[in-house]
Amino acid sequence: MTATYRLQLRPEFGFADAEAVVPYLVRLGVSHLYLSPVTEARAGSTHGYDVVDHNRVSDALGGRGGFDRLAAACAEHGLGIVLDWVPNHAGVGPRNWAWQDVLAYGPHSEYASTFDVDWDPLKPGLRGKVLLPFLGAPYGEALDGGDIALAYDDGRFYATYYDDRFALSPATYAALLDAALPAHEREDVYFDLKDLADAYGGVAPGEVEKAEALRLRLLALADRADVAAGLASFEGGALHDLLERQAWRLASWKTAGHEINYRRFFDINGLVALRMEEPEVFWESHRLLGELLAMDAVHGVRVDHVDGMFDPAGYLEALRELGAQHVWVEKILGPGETLPDGWCTEGTTGYEVMNDLAHLGLDADGLAVLDRVWRRAVPDAEPWDETVYESKRIVMDTSLPGELVRLATGLNRISELDYRTRDFTLGGLREALVEVVAAFDRYRTYLPHDAAEARAVAGGAVARAKARNPAAEPSVYDFVERAVSGEAAEAAPPPLAERLWAWVGRFQQYTAPVAAKGVEDTAFYRYARLLALNEVGGEPDEGALPARDFHARNRERAGHFPLNLLATATHDHKRGEDTRARLVALAAVADDWGGAVEALDRATAGLVGARGPSALDRYVVLQTLAALWAPPPSQDAEAYRADLADRLWGYVQKAAREAKLSTSWINPDAAYERDLEAFTRSAVADESVADVLAPLAERLAALGLRHTLTQTVLKLTIPGVPDLYQGTERLDLSLVDPDNRRPVDYAERAATLDRLAPLLDRPAPDDVRDLLHTGEADAKPYVTARLLRLRRDRPALFEGDYRGVEVEGDGWVAFERAGGALAVVVPQTPDRPAPATVRLGGAAWTDALTGARVEAEGGAVSTDALPTSWAVLVRD
Template sequence: MVAPSSTYRLQLRPGFGFPEAAAIADYLDALGVGAAYSSPILTPVEGSTHGYDVADTSQANPELGGEQGRKALVATLREHGLDFVVDIVPNHMSVEVPAQNRWWWDVLEKGPASEFAGYFDIEAFPVLIPVLGSDDDIDELAVKDDRLTYYEHEFPIAEGTGEGSAREVHERQHYRLVNWRRAGAELNYRRFFDVTTLAGVRVEKPEVFEATHREVLRWVAEGDVQGLRVDHPDGLADPGGYARRLVERSGTWVVVEKILEPGEQLPESWGVAGTTGYDALREVCGVFVDQRAEAAYSELARSLDVPVDYPALVEECRQLITTTSLASEVRRIANLVVGVDPMDARRAVAELMVAFEVYRSYLPEHEQYWAAAVDRVRTAWPELTEAVTALDTQVRADPTGELATRVQQTSGMVVAKGTEDTAFYRYSRFIALNEVGGSPDHFGVPVAEFHAAQAVREARWPEAMTTLSTHDTKRSEDVRARLAVLSELPGEFADAVRRWSARVGIDEPTLNLLAWQTLLGAHPISTERMTAYLDKAAKEAKVRTTWVDHDEEFERAVADWHAAVVADEQVRDEVAGFAERITAPGWSNALGQKLLQLAGPGVPDVYQGTELWDFSLVDPDNRRPVDFEERRGILARLDEGWVPPVDATGAAKLHLVRTVLRLRRDRPELFTGYTPVHAQGPAADHVVAFERNGLVAVATRLPVSLPGWEGTTLEVPEGTWTDALTGRPFSGQVGALLADYPVAVLVRGEV
């Protein structure tokens, strides 16, 4: 396994497929990228804009250019010395359009007799398909061209069952079309989280692994793919076994999309290179947050009636998920617990899901997390002691059995839906911390903790991926960098929010506080983008409206909010003025974040377009097209010797990115080892720096309260050191080093 020097994430989609990716290979090469890293490229449901809804694992996506386009892209990447890393989705497949997934179609047609019945995680037949708008819509079924239809939906008819009315035909099938609202409590097949159109796949079975991975492994064997990124391993029955099998079969660099809580480590027995880097994101972004502001932001939230008790909020949100969208999963697990009252079993399972401090345990590894969750339930709910003890005993007796497996698969779903997709939208105290892999109740990361985490990564996971922005992040790295500035201005921000809210507030406190922070973090932002974001945020928070049960009046008020802000001249101008004030410090934080990520331990990923400033919000906002011609033009100027200022063009960020990526590619020996470097003097706390092996990265933190650099020095190992960004030699004085940029890339000797 050979890890790339770096990766550059590309979101392929119809309109930006294999030919378009090939067309920018020369740009990626010039930028210094080690590998093009693509979103899933197996065939998804038609029209997919992201590729995670794979419907056919046997071929490259025709809408991206098909096999011919894939081969042409690989050839072009090879010409430019670029590796190719591909995202794969082993946990689930799309069943949204049954006819486009031949395995699912066969299962619906033949039921348990289908050769593919064991490919999907189906509890019982008939399979419930939640597509009807209401129970009365059963009368809207029709039989057309030997298919059972419901408006645009089409389903197979088992052989010899097509006579009679549509209702009679329907009653003879191996599936039942039901009201979509029944999915949460009654669905009888495993899915991806609560998405009924993504059915769980049983890759733990050797024949299913082979069928789902045959094409991808062919690409690897033929030298077309040099790395694999595994989506959502926590949904698998046996993540460790899967990972070991994939590493053994592929023999290539493998990273897994695993969310680690602070202090948690990936099981080394998996044999993979590491995670996709959300743990690094938390560490890097957190070091730019002023921890001294925590009390002030808690007080602001409390005064606005926004929750400040994070553990209690998380518990509330997870409990909501176990009783609504994932109630069917809880029911299915409870049915496996023997010897206790069924209702107690269901409550015990639900509370156990709520109690996990990590996404899932990996029994028998990481047993301590399982034990901690069990103890928590026993303590909090004494009346459930018998049920939870029975559950614990049964799981420990057979840690690879069905009960243990389903509990582990489901805990990650509850944590993700309850925490990331609910609590993160309700706990709006300081949203720069509300990020995938983040811990909003940990107000920033101390410098010492940051250094300790990097040392662990270098020692144990030197080829793990690191990242700052992905297609799944709640907001881009540059939005978070600007929001981090607010931690240095808690009083001014609090006064402004109270003043603005009194004039143009949203009548729901958590969304109101989130909206003002978002407006500043992404400013300037169009009404269309802001409105789309707030609509999603309101529905994910599930306070006044949800994706399922709409409060139309509230949603209209939310939709009108940004326009109202713009129409209020005083608020509009004050927001613009505040945003302008935090813009330059935000640039400083953004450059600092990027340097620490790019130069630090691990394999850094650059999300598409983020080599310039990028103020995207949650998907689909962060999947907007990227202007590569603009980036080509700036890169060409840099190659001519231009040393850009730090300004709105973002050229300084591209300068930093191409400088470090090229060094990683051309001088990999510089990026080994890890030693913290400490400043001395009045502004020492405003420096975060480390040395690798002949390279020192220096970044500014807390720029608003920076008193100036006079008298502040930095001791680096002996030798002559040159800043690769400016070409200037380093004299030991931080002020001279950071005169042009808030960051420096010192290289021993001449650059």
């Protein structure tokens, strides 16, 4: 595989549009088209992860025919396809027929085991029901206001709430049909309608076959009668009485955190989790994927949120049985964590690589200065560890308390079965679980696999939880540790062991969303020492990555996961790869940044309103603005600046709400956000801010481009498969979604390749040197296309071994691959390091970027003798 190229499909950019891009991608040099989800999603979906039918290709994207034409075009051009697959969850709603069946029949539905619903929750009123927290107001207010109504469609009755609809139980159809009788009392169809109403009156909630048979009569009758004629008569108390007889209960969306009884994707009410651990669920929901994998053009699968699986290892084995040749997992690795042994996967989607490249480029001394600047700017900022702890607790208290209660209740019931543990209280177990989950240093464990590692992780978390709570009863924590680590299940007799293993699985499915929501979606927005490090899978408190550690990680990947994806941008990134590069460069100008922050504080003092923004939010605005201020060389400065205020405000509002300190998604503070927006927009337009920022921003842009080139060269040469996110072959100064999912101008990119074609085909050293060192817009596209073509034409250079190369001097990174046939030398940090000597294994080389010859006398070459600061040397 040469490289993958990620496309974000959406109704405005479907299969036909992707097909039109195929020739360009082949010219660029990638080998695989990496598609966002292609399955049927909720109406209007802009990302495809809210799948409503896993066995149907999205009509909005062009349907099965459109996909087949795209696949044929890829096959014709020698381009493979990697599919993004979403097994953890499905979007609920009108178009998810399996979900609607569950709403109609409750636990009696044949799809009841498809969705992860707790039909026996702690609250008595919800037993045998599923809570539906989709109302924008309290239930009574929505009911009395007439927002909840009834409707008929295709043989079924529904309750409706704006665009949502919820299938009614056929056991309640009799009253609906009786209400339609007065409209037909003088018609012959009256007696048929009455007969059908009487028949439905004899249907019990669990009589699915009987109800489905009657549906055929209802369909036929609806052609002759208005079966919905009496629906409007149900309002107020009458409508409430009808709704109370359903296998579900409507509620305000704000009740979800505490009482929801189906597992969600994180805390998104509209995404219900699937029970992929059940073989029949797996095979039923993967029929389409099996068909697509049988196509010549489809070469692999990217598994979304593998940590949501009850048994990730088993799921990956099933995918291999289905016919998946290559499988990558979306997985965030904690510090020191590696993928579990035995997983059927090529590796991860590359978050860890994205963060390694950022930390590699940091100036260590400059980072220490940035730390002091941050603490002066935001004096009440907590240390990173404390920020993570508090953020996880907030998520468990506000977004995911219902799942926590389910875990605590389950463990309490288990403790009652043993006289040695029955004194543990529900409250005590809940609090211990909160502390242990908050102390987890990774997303999850994978019991019953990797037992030794799981016990070490659980033991460490419990030890940290005990240390934080010295007054707590230690025996409760010891019991939790035995449960979480699997020791209790291993020692229990079979019936109890089964319950314990089921509990352990649910616990593992809980720590992952707590980590995601607590760290990525809360702590990352509270800790702003250097925003370049606040990236998916990142550790913002870690320092510069030494070259020796970078080499060690590359050797590990080369030996164990040589096809691991190498990402520097994704659809989930917090900042685009070149925005991040400019922020990395802040460490190279840290003293100047410190002075600029003081000057900016003075310049913006009059922009602060009565309610805010807070010191944290001001620092986030200024740091982000410094990175974005200078437009890309290819873009008109006036047009870029005109769009900047809107883009920055969209990001800042999201950042403030995610931080949950001054405002939030669940409880937005309108007054605070007005002040925050005014500050943000005024900072972009204020001339005194521009006077301070402009010179520093120009330096950041120049230094950022240098780091961009280093990052690009490394991504395209280290072990693994480079993954390009759509459009990022050119400079990408995007922010978090939706900013990073804006349309891509492929005509412009194709024109760039046309313009660069002579140089790409026959590099002229002087011309390439000028291109790379003068900051031109074509520098990144040139390096990207040139190295992609090298990978395509000389694949053996990028296979097999990896060896870090000795460098006499500081500030450079060098390595060899393919037994010394390829050598790469790049500056480690964005600034220009002092000359150094690199010890290579050969004497005569050709630089792939410039075409220049490089002589290494005695195997040594000075970096001054290299054609440019970025050398990709092929041994003659």
